[in-house]
Amino acid sequence: MTVESTAARKPRRSGKRVSAATKPQSSEPQLVQLLSPEGERVEHPDHRIELTPEELLGLYRDMVLTRRFDAEATSLQRQGELGLWASLLGQEAAQIGSARALRDDDYVFPTYREHGVAWCRGVDPTNLLGMFRGVNHGGWDPSANNFHLYTIVIGSQTLHATGYAMGVAKDGADAAVIAYFGDGASSQGDVAEAFTFSAVYNAPVVFFCQNNQWAISEPTERQSRVPLYQRAQGYGFPGVRVDGNDVLACLAVTRWALERARRGEGPTLVEAFTYRMGAHTTSDDPTKYRHDDERAAWEAKDPIQRLHTLLQREGHADEAWFAALEEESDALAKRVRESVRAMPDPDPVSIFDNIYADGNSLVDEERAQFTAYQASFAEGGN
Numbered sequence: 481m482t483v484e485s486t487a488a489r490k491p492r493r494s495g496k497r498v499s500a501a502t503k504p505q506s507s508e509p510q511l512v513q514l515l516s517p518e519g520e521r522v523e524h525p526d527h528r529i530e531l532t533p534e535e536l537l538g539l540y541r542d543m544v545l546t547r548r549f550d551a552e553a554t555s556l557q558r559q560g561e562l563g564l565w566a567s568l569l570g571q572e573a574a575q576i577g578s579a580r581a582l583r584d585d586d587y588v589f590p591t592y593r594e595h596g597v598a599w600c601r602g603v604d605p606t607n608l609l610g611m612f613r614g615v616n617h618g619g620w621d622p623s624a625n626n627f628h629l630y631t632i633v634i635g636s637q638t639l640h641a642t643g644y645a646m647g648v649a650k651d652g653a654d655a656a657v658i659a660y661f662g663d664g665a666s667s668q669g670d671v672a673e674a675f676t677f678s679a680v681y682n683a684p685v686v687f688f689c690q691n692n693q694w695a696i697s698e699p700t701e702r703q704s705r706v707p708l709y710q711r712a713q714g715y716g717f718p719g720v721r722v723d724g725n726d727v728l729a730c731l732a733v734t735r736w737a738l739e740r741a742r743r744g745e746g747p748t749l750v751e752a753f754t755y756r757m758g759a760h761t762t763s764d765d766p767t768k769y770r771h772d773d774e775r776a777a778w779e780a781k782d783p784i785q786r787l788h789t790l791l792q793r794e795g796h797a798d799e800a801w802f803a804a805l806e807e808e809s810d811a812l813a814k815r816v817r818e819s820v821r822a823m824p825d826p827d828p829v830s831i832f833d834n835i836y837a838d839g840n841s842l843v844d845e846e847r848a849q850f851t852a853y854q855a856s857f858a859e860g861g862n
Contacts, residue, residue, distance in 0.1 A: 513723040553595075557612070724754025
């Protein structure tokens, strides 16, 4: 596969598309890019995409609203309304681009940071927050949107996705499966096993790795001696690195990988090379292990700003359109804030429900003990 070199990523500032095929090659890891950080189109010989102005505006809207929702969730955690939150700040293009490549009958296995993918699959943002508030285990029906519940165990969802994809193939369906995970999860044995089984059984699955450069405080270079996408070679299926801050490239490459899966050509590893602009979660302090200049360098590659520049340059949106979108994002934040604060606390005794289908004497005994313990506070006037 011929892809663009990161050493020659910048197009000429002529307003015209630049061909990656004419650029000098280097020993740097190869990268697919269709929209430069300056907001200019870049041609690629293997991954081309043509979108209508309405589709471009839709991608921009998705990223803006997802970022606003994410910011509101972070604020709610800081105000004590959520116990924890894992921000997607900086990864909007990777999630929106890949998710918009999916068909309705494709199935998604996320981790715990795929808020943009959930948005594209039609999951109400407020449903994502119940688990982080501690009032449920995930507030949506996976089968309603073909979007599985968030997975906290690192890397295990890749095995779930592989098994599900093997079943899809056995059923003779032409749907595809996608599994999201991070660079840190790529070091887990579960991911290695998923790669092995998916290759051997030619499963219709796309492994979408969001390499945001940090597995909590561990940088990628301490996790792998080779670029992550090259690991796929050892398992016998293709891997490709895409500019994870380029929503057009993420859409094009993921669409290509999903079509491979549907044609019966097996798995693909997509490494979205991006950056986690915020903390790993709200319990983390990234200033302890990374420098401000690194963050500043990635700010210049912001996925939303580069598409904003393109929309303005090509005349697809005016200031009135952007202002209306800002009002819509304010309304979304307000709805999320009000919904979270209105979530009822669950009955503490309900933790004993739905453990065994036919009941269990030990669980009944534990329920009685806990109920008595709870009642003791009321009796003491507390």
